[in-house]
């Protein structure tokens with residue numbers, strides 16, 4: 647079982663008027679195959695948090711431990727999906743997904759077989775030879791998810807991966823993500839601005855607030871993603887009274903916290 651411990655994490659940036667504290671003493675434990683969503687207003691430190699876990703950004707204080715070992719840089723056991731697809735336009739779909747394995751020296755037959763399987767998992771079987779520019783935005787993000795899965799990471803890190811998609815495409819990729827999560831049994835840390843998306847996808851929801859970035863509230867054992875995976879339609883899940891009530895509660899929490907800071 648994968649365990650990620652965020653202990654007293656503090657992130658400071660140099661600012662024109664001194665030092666800006668983006669995250670102050672954040673503590674969180676993620677484990678098992680939870681789908682953990684972090685939400686909060688712009689600037690509350692979500693990307694800083696994810697970048698520390700990814701190993702792109704060193705902590706100014708505290709530490710992040712993956713299965714007990716301090717994170718000191720990027721690693722294959724953490725797959726990252728970015729907001730913009732970040733695919734290489736001179737490689738086709740299959741080669742893009744196979745890239746992390748190529749960089750690790752896996753032979754062509756081995757890496758293509760894995761890439762093909764991951765593409766099938768995200769609903770893109772048959773698109774292997776296409777160029778990146780031939781794909782829709784939603785398909786490009788699916789390729790990004792397949793690439794993040796190629797190294798069989800213990801944890802998937804996603805920073806607003808669906809933020810640039812239109813509402814209709816976004817809902818389709820949300821459903822794919824849940825199916826991938828259910829079959830891959832991965833720990834996920836997912837960032838979004840959308841409360842509806844957060845509640846639909848997450849088994850846990852971490853609500854953050856700014857000045858300085860910190861955790862306001864954590865909701866555990868959210869039932870909605872599992873309802874969808876057990877056959878209830880996404881529309882039915884999102885329109886039930888329990889879902890709507892919680893959506894309004896979280897929105898209210900975020901707005902109230904941010905008003906205190908202006």
Ligand SMILES: Nc1ncnc2c1ncn2[C@@H]1O[C@H](COP(=O)(O)OP(=O)(O)OP(=O)(O)O)[C@@H](O)[C@H]1O
Nearest residue numbers: 659660661666668687688689690691692693694695
């Ligand atoms: N490299 C940097 N240098 C200086 N300040 C930074 C840097 N990166 C982020 N910040 C500041 O740190 C705070 C947190 O930024 P961060 O990007 O983590 O927020 P966020 O919650 O991801 O916001 P958004 O929802 O807009 O993506 C912001 O006030 C931001 O201006």
Ligand SMILES: [Mg+2]
Nearest residue numbers: 692693694805
């Ligand atoms: Mg961000």
